[in-house]
Amino acid sequence: MNLTVFGTGYVGLVAGACLAEAGHAVLCVDLDLRKIDRLNQGELPIWEPGLDAIVARNVGEGRLAFTTDVARGVAHAQVQFIAVGTPPDEDGSADLQYVLAVAESVARNMAGYKVLINKSTVPVCTADKVRERVAAVLAERGVAQPYDVVSNPEFLKEGAAVGDFLKPDRIIIGTDSDKARALMRELYEPFNRNHERTMFMDVRSAELTKYAANAMLATKISFMNELANMAEILGADIEEVRKGIGADPRIGYHFIYPGCGYGGSCFPKDVQALGRTADQIGYEAPLLKAVEAVNNRQKGVLFAKLARHFGGADKLAGKTVAVWGLAFKPNTDDMREAPSRTLIEALWAAGARVQAFDPVAMEETRRIYGERDDFTLAANKYAALEGADALAICTEWQQFRAPDFDEMQGRLSARVIVDGRNLYHPDRLKADGWAYYSVGRS
Ligand code: UDX
Numbered sequence: 001m002n003l004t005v006f007g008t009g010y011v012g013l014v015a016g017a018c019l020a021e022a023g024h025a026v027l028c029v030d031l032d033l034r035k036i037d038r039l040n041q042g043e044l045p046i047w048e049p050g051l052d053a054i055v056a057r058n059v060g061e062g063r064l065a066f067t068t069d070v071a072r073g074v075a076h077a078q079v080q081f082i083a084v085g086t087p088p089d090e091d092g093s094a095d096l097q098y099v100l101a102v103a104e105s106v107a108r109n110m111a112g113y114k115v116l117i118n119k120s121t122v123p124v125c126t127a128d129k130v131r132e133r134v135a136a137v138l139a140e141r142g143v144a145q146p147y148d149v150v151s152n153p154e155f156l157k158e159g160a161a162v163g164d165f166l167k168p169d170r171i172i173i174g175t176d177s178d179k180a181r182a183l184m185r186e187l188y189e190p191f192n193r194n195h196e197r198t199m200f201m202d203v204r205s206a207e208l209t210k211y212a213a214n215a216m217l218a219t220k221i222s223f224m225n226e227l228a229n230m231a232e233i234l235g236a237d238i239e240e241v242r243k244g245i246g247a248d249p250r251i252g253y254h255f256i257y258p259g260c261g262y263g264g265s266c267f268p269k270d271v272q273a274l275g276r277t278a279d280q281i282g283y284e285a286p287l288l289k290a291v292e293a294v295n296n297r298q299k300g301v302l303f304a305k306l307a308r309h310f311g312g313a314d315k316l317a318g319k320t321v322a323v324w325g326l327a328f329k330p331n332t333d334d335m336r337e338a339p340s341r342t343l344i345e346a347l348w349a350a351g352a353r354v355q356a357f358d359p360v361a362m363e364e365t366r367r368i369y370g371e372r373d374d375f376t377l378a379a380n381k382y383a384a385l386e387g388a389d390a391l392a393i394c395t396e397w398q399q400f401r402a403p404d405f406d407e408m409q410g411r412l413s414a415r416v417i418v419d420g421r422n423l424y425h426p427d428r429l430k431a432d433g434w435a436y437y438s439v440g441r442s
Pocket residue numbers: 154155156157158159214217221254255256257258259260261262263264265266267328329
């Protein structure tokens with residue numbers, strides 16, 4: 001089947017590559033000429049395990065191509081995926097300008113039936129807006145063309161995106177059209193061979209399902225972070241509590257890890273956007289607001305612990321802090337809303353220096369912060385410790401889990417660790433003379 005995907009960001013590129021891998025002929029369209037040039041040379045704009053091999057194979061076998069030519073994209077397929085960005089605008093609601101611009105481009109160029117599929121995370125009722133925009137352009141053109149708008153949200157996780165797309169837990173499809181439903185069934189047929197994963201529903205329910213999933217997961221994390229902070233004061237160990245409650249299958253072990261807050265391109269943005277939707281429909285949603293507020297506060301815990309250790313935030317001036325982990329989670333170079341940024345920026349504001357290391361996000365960090373006198377990007381995790389007054393851990397990369405503590409001790413000027421991901425045993429470290437502060441354990 002021929003498919004067009006607008007947008008070569010995380011969702012668009014992974015979807016395009018994986019749909020080609022499933023046998024479809026996919027044309028990816030992006031207005032960014034440099035990005036398309038790079039993609040045509042086999043260079044990926046994102047770091048995602050396994051994606052480069054899939055892109056290379058499918059480009060090589062002629063099932064995947066990249067273009068900036070919008071008209072060619074529209075002509076290529078009946079099915080047009082919209083997978084462009086929906087950044088938060090000033091009030092936190094999702095900015096739909098790119099989504100609607102694609103709808104407009106499709107409407108300007110279409111000749112014959114098209115299905116426009118919203119794959120970007122978009123607020124409930126966006127399908128209606130896409131439908132209206134297409135109708136307005138067609139009216140302007142003075143032509144009548146048949147089309148449907150489908151909601152097909154994406155649930156992939158960064159770092160596991162290829163696997164998530166090729167073996168999804170579920171494929172959510174919101175449509176009120178039999179014709180679109182038949183096309184969607186055919187399109188996803190390769191993903192349903194072993195068992196049926198597709199769930200058809202109405203458009204608004206599909207749109208809300210995406211936000212509901214992310215908000216529920218974010219809620220679990222903020223809830224655990226709230227409890228972790230209480231556990232610290234109460235002298236309880238949140239890791240024991242986590243295991244204790246996770247054993248109840250109604251609660252489960254997933255997404256109840258306390259830490260220095262959630263980041264990334266989805267949770268912060270989607271929780272905020274769902275909160276704005278509540279405002280817009282005149283519904284008070286205190287729980288959603290609290291999830292966001294707890295997370296914002298949690299991103300400050302590492303700085304607060306460092307300040308407490310040194311006897312006040314003002315005492316951090318002139319200190320050097322090593323930071324392990326910059327990406328918002330392991331296996332990605334994504335720094336969007338990363339807790340590391342909150343910490344690093346607070347340290348700079350307090351007059352401290354930062355020596356940081358991340359296994360893959362160094363280039364991205366350099367792009368964001370550039371060269372600064374109070375910032376060093378170290379060659380490896382031990383080099384980051386050289387002469388530092390403390391180590392702060394922001395991301396649970398595998399290589400940080402079992403470091404050589406003797407080596408660390410030799411490099412740091414003091415044995416101080418502030419751990420935002422609870423990687424080590426407090427008793428063992430304390431017995432070895434470390435000042436070790438983690439989350440939810442005293
Ligand atoms: C998330 C959803 O999982 C995915 O389904 C959706 O499509 C996009 O948003 P992603 O942002 O890639 O995916 O990362 P995820 O693995 O969910 O982690 C999000 C954040 O939560 C990270 O900062 C992570 O460190 C944090 N987290 C996760 C916790 O603090 N505790 C946990 O128990 C789990």
